[in-house]
Structures are given as C-alpha cells and as structure tokens.
Amino acid sequence: MELNGLPHWESGLELGQMVSTGREGFHWDKADVGTVAATLHFVHNISGLRAGTLPGVSQQNGFLGLPVTLMQEETAYLVMQGIAHLLPVSTEPAFPSPEHVARRTEERLARLRAIEARNRASEEAKAARGAKAFMRGGEQAKAKREERARMKAAKAASAGGGNAGEAQSDGKEGVKSHRAPATITGAHFHTVPSHPLFPTVVHSSPPITRLPHPLFPFPSCPRDRALLATFTDLQQQGYRMGLGPRFGGEYLIYPGDYLRYHAHFTSQVLVRDEPIKPTEIVAWGRLGTGTKKAGLICCWDDDHDDDAAEFEPSGEKDGQVEYYSLEWASFG
Structure with missing residues (x-):
C-alpha cells in the first residue's frame, strides 16, 4: 500500500x-x-x-x-x-532470468572490488603515515642520544677518563633499533539487502x-457491505476497531487509542431485515457482561438492490447504520 x-x-x-x-x-x-x-x-x-x-x-x-x-x-x-x-x-514470483543474475553478479563483484580498493588505499595511507611518524621519531631519538653522548664525553673528559669514556658511551648509544610498521589487514565487508532485488516481485x-x-474482492456481497459500512461509520465517529472474534463479535470497539483504553463494545452486524432469535439477544447480552463489555447491535440497510451496490472512491456509503446497545442485567 x-x-x-x-x-x-x-x-x-x-x-x-x-x-x-x-x-x-x-x-x-x-x-x-x-x-x-x-x-x-x-x-x-x-x-x-x-x-x-x-x-x-x-x-x-x-x-x-x-x-x-x-x-x-x-x-x-x-x-x-x-x-x-x-x-x-504476485504470490508466486518467477525466478530471475540468467541475464538478471549475471548483471547482479557483476554489480556485486564490482562492489567487492571497490571495497577492496578502498581498503588497500587506506592500508597504504596508514603505512605511509606510520613510516613518516617513525622516521620523525627516529631523528628526534638520534638527536637526544647524540646530546647525551656529548654530555657524557664532556663529563668523562673533565674527570680524566677522556677517550675511554667516550668510546664506551658511543658503543652503548650507537645501537639503533629499526622496527618496521606493522601491516594492517583490512576487513572484508559485504552489504546484504533486507529484501530480494528481483524485478519480478515489484x-x-x-x-x-x-x-x-x-x-481484492471486498465488498462483494450484502454482508461485506454491511461490515464495511459499519466500520466506516464508527471510524468517522472517532471510534477505533479491532478484531473481535475471540469476544464473540465482529469488532472490538474502542473509544480511542487501544493502547490507552479498553474496548467498550463488541459488535454484532445485522444485514437489512435479518431476523434475530430471542436466544441470540440473551446470548449477546450475557456475552458482553461476561467480557465486561456492552453488546452493540449494528443494523445496516442499503435501501437498494444488491447488484447496484458499489462504494465510491470517496468512501461515501449507501444506506445507514443504526445502533442498539445491549447489556445483560442478570435478573431472574
């Protein structure tokens, strides 16, 4: 829809x-x-x-x-x-054609190649930044080592140790550790659509x-038209309808949002001059009382023949609906 x-x-x-x-x-x-x-x-x-x-x-x-x-x-x-x-x-969609499968496969492979290219470029950029940072850090460390060597040499010279101290200092500080940046392995991503993309399912x-x-053959008979007319009339009056078979009626009728209110009525829709048995009235009344709801008898009359009945796109209905509430008082 x-x-x-x-x-x-x-x-x-x-x-x-x-x-x-x-x-x-x-x-x-x-x-x-x-x-x-x-x-x-x-x-x-x-x-x-x-x-x-x-x-x-x-x-x-x-x-x-x-x-x-x-x-x-x-x-x-x-x-x-x-x-x-x-x-x-269609409830039975056809299988995709070989051309469609080939096209979708090529599109999927193209997406995978693009993702791999992006991952590869990202890895190369990270490696370049890491190498640059490593070289910059190595130069700073080298300058610090040279400074410490000069200070130790000056201290050794003043103490008389001179060349021996300087040689020993150079031997300890001359070792330089080269460590290559670690290679980052990129993850593999693949987007899975939530629904199949077959064109035959559109x-x-x-x-x-x-x-x-x-x-969609509804409404197609007087009973269907009575149900729809009742639903439309109650809807336009501000009521809200829910499924009512488990409470013995066509609808559960709420005065507003069903998240805020309990249903007040269970509906019984009657078509035209459909006869009602006295036992049905008693049953509807007792059913409503047993479920803590009033029974609502909805009487619909279309005022014309069956074959001429058709609802307009505007939603205007032919005929009218009369309502009678029924509640069993448990007397006798």
Missing part, C-alpha cells in the same frame, strides 16, 4: 507498500521503520495487527512488529477514502484505487 494523503512533514516520501493477497493486506514499511504504521495509527486511527518477525511474542514493538496486517475492512476503508491504494504483488498489475476488484 502507498499512502496518497500524508501530513506535511511526510509529503513527498514513498512511504510503503501494502501487498494484497486477496482477503488481507500486509503493510511493509520500506522507508523509515514505523513511519507509515505510525501515520496510520495516529493520523487515520488504523492500528492493524502487527504480525511481527517473532510470532511467539504476544506484544510486538515498532521494529520487530512489521509487517502490519490490516483487516479487509481497514484496507477497503483506506482505499475508498483515497488515503492509500493497493499494489498487487508490481504484477497497476495500482488498485476502486473496490471491489478481482484481486
């Missing part, structure tokens, strides 16, 4: 892709880690589910949590609001800007 409308501090950046696999969207941030995920979370109230590189960890962070898995309602909402568009990617078709689409 690529975001179309971004805050001013992020405009002009190619911030990410969402790969469509038919019923889900996977968002990989390919710019700064977490930029698009943070934009979706804080600006557009879309949190998604962090699949993560460590699936065994219950809570993923902003680095290891990518990719972010979006519900089909979240994906459709972003596309229909003009916030983003889908970039389909985009298999033009971006998707209208839904439903053959590669």
Whole structure:
C-alpha cells in the first residue's frame, strides 16, 4: 500500500507498500521503520495487527512488529477514502532470468572490488603515515642520544677518563633499533539487502484505487457491505476497531487509542431485515457482561438492490447504520 494523503512533514516520501493477497493486506514499511504504521495509527486511527518477525511474542514493538496486517475492512476503508491504494504483488514470483543474475553478479563483484580498493588505499595511507611518524621519531631519538653522548664525553673528559669514556658511551648509544610498521589487514565487508532485488516481485498489475476488484474482492456481497459500512461509520465517529472474534463479535470497539483504553463494545452486524432469535439477544447480552463489555447491535440497510451496490472512491456509503446497545442485567 502507498499512502496518497500524508501530513506535511511526510509529503513527498514513498512511504510503503501494502501487498494484497486477496482477503488481507500486509503493510511493509520500506522507508523509515514505523513511519507509515505510525501515520496510520495516529493520523487515520488504523492500528492493524502487527504480525511481527517473532510470532511467539504476544506484544510486538515498532521494529520487530512489521509487517502490519490490516483487516479487509481497514484496507477497503483506506482505499475508498483515497488515503492509500493497493499494489498487487504476485504470490508466486518467477525466478530471475540468467541475464538478471549475471548483471547482479557483476554489480556485486564490482562492489567487492571497490571495497577492496578502498581498503588497500587506506592500508597504504596508514603505512605511509606510520613510516613518516617513525622516521620523525627516529631523528628526534638520534638527536637526544647524540646530546647525551656529548654530555657524557664532556663529563668523562673533565674527570680524566677522556677517550675511554667516550668510546664506551658511543658503543652503548650507537645501537639503533629499526622496527618496521606493522601491516594492517583490512576487513572484508559485504552489504546484504533486507529484501530480494528481483524485478519480478515489484508490481504484477497497476495500482488498485476502486473496490471491489478481482484481486481484492471486498465488498462483494450484502454482508461485506454491511461490515464495511459499519466500520466506516464508527471510524468517522472517532471510534477505533479491532478484531473481535475471540469476544464473540465482529469488532472490538474502542473509544480511542487501544493502547490507552479498553474496548467498550463488541459488535454484532445485522444485514437489512435479518431476523434475530430471542436466544441470540440473551446470548449477546450475557456475552458482553461476561467480557465486561456492552453488546452493540449494528443494523445496516442499503435501501437498494444488491447488484447496484458499489462504494465510491470517496468512501461515501449507501444506506445507514443504526445502533442498539445491549447489556445483560442478570435478573431472574
């Protein structure tokens, strides 16, 4: 997925892709880690589910949590609001051609040769600087030795020792140690890309800007349209939705950021004049009470035939959604 409308501090950046696999969207941030995920979370109230590189960890962070898995309602909402568009990617990419392999191999060898040349030049420069410093230090040491020899010779001459002392001094100080600078072996570096650079994995078709689409068939039936209409209406009212099947509903509905609030409702979406059994009402009410959440019955009516239903790119929905909260009081 690529975001179309971004805050001013992020405009002009190619911030990410969402790969469509038919019923889900996977968002990989390919710019700064977490930029698009943070934009979706804080600006557009879309949190998604962090699949993560460590699936065994219950809570993923902003680095290891990518990719972010979006519900089909979240994906459709972003596309229909003009916030983003889908970039389909083939789930079975073809192997690279021999020409592509040869070109990549040549580029890799060229990079290695350049790195080796830089290392060699650096080693030669270090050796030259070391030799120069060694020679400069040797000249200073030689001058100091000569000065000490003269002082000892003068002292020996004044004491009567004269030539013997001078010869002995010259014999001790005349030994000069030559030590060649150590050769520094350069390390070998090779940059490994985080993703394969195969051109066949880029985009298999033009971006998707209208839904439903053959590669992303949602919404395609009254039930799908009811889910999307409910999600869009709650989203526009400032609520935030999460996955709710483990609590017996379609969504968990939060009054704000789920990192700050607990969910207040579990939703039950009904299509048009779908009948409700009394036992279902009791079950929904008791389920909400058992999970410390109120049940929210969402009734959607599109007011027209199934075949004529299609959402506009602007995100405007046909029909309306009515809500009824349900809470079991445990009487009787």
